[in-house]
Amino acid sequence: MDLVLNVADYYFFTPYVYPSSWPEDQPLRQIISLMVVTNLGTAILYLGLGALSYFFIFVHKLKQHPQFLEVLYLALYVFVNIWTVSIHDGDYRIPSLFENVINGSAHHTDHHLFFDHNYGQYFTLWDRLGSSYRYPSALMGKGPHDHIKKLMTEGKLNSNGVNRHNNNNNGAHVKKE
Ligand SMILES: [Zn+2]
Structure with a gap:
């Protein structure tokens, strides 16, 4: 870039x-x-x-199907958009039965954190076959939310997410104790 x-x-x-x-x-x-x-x-x-x-x-012949564009394309388009937002929303809940199969938000967070893991958009299959699968840090209690909670517990962050040791020009936003 x-x-x-x-x-x-x-x-x-x-x-x-x-x-x-x-x-x-x-x-x-x-x-x-x-x-x-x-x-x-x-x-x-x-x-x-x-x-x-x-x-x-x-396959251009598919366009002749009377409901192809309206129904299937639209349904897939809506599904893909909702799914793509949902794997970026930081809501790591997933039924434990599907935890190892579905590439959810927790898995995708590790993709962004470590870059060379969990490339899958929907499932974990190809990552498992290609050895790029990583069990999500968030599901082991080591994800970004856990890190923020730890920093807050240690008093290094306040509830506004502002670093308490930050004494630069943004000092006006730092909570006074
Ligand atoms: Zn992403």
């Missing part, structure tokens, strides 16, 4: 978008650039791969 941003800055943003008085390492400029570059990149990737799969993989 750094390389992409650097190239975009050098060849596009600096001469055509930002005033030359804005230094390239200014945080606001970097945030705007990153948002533009990642969103454009995502759109190009998504639409490009979507077009490839539409033209070369999708």
Whole structure:
């Protein structure tokens, strides 16, 4: 990403978008650039791969089915969106019977924490076969929520989530004792 941003800055943003008085390492400029570059990149990737799969993989005969687009596509679209939000919501509850099979929020949290585990979106099967499965830290009492509780118990965080030893300019938000 750094390389992409650097190239975009050098060849596009600096001469055509930002005033030359804005230094390239200014945080606001970097945030705007990153948002533009990642969103454009995502759109190009998504639409490009979507077009490839539409033209070369999708069985076009299916479109003739009277209810195909309305019912199946819509149902899958809604399901995928709800599922994707649910594995990012930090609600780690899952029936213990499915704990080892379903890739839920607890599993996916470890994917974000450790990067090389629990790639699955729905199930744990392929992670188990590919040795990237990791039993969720959250289900062992070592997840992010547990870490926050521990810090609060030790008095290192207050209930607003503000670090009590933080004496910088945000000091106004630190609870006075
Ligand atoms: Zn995720």
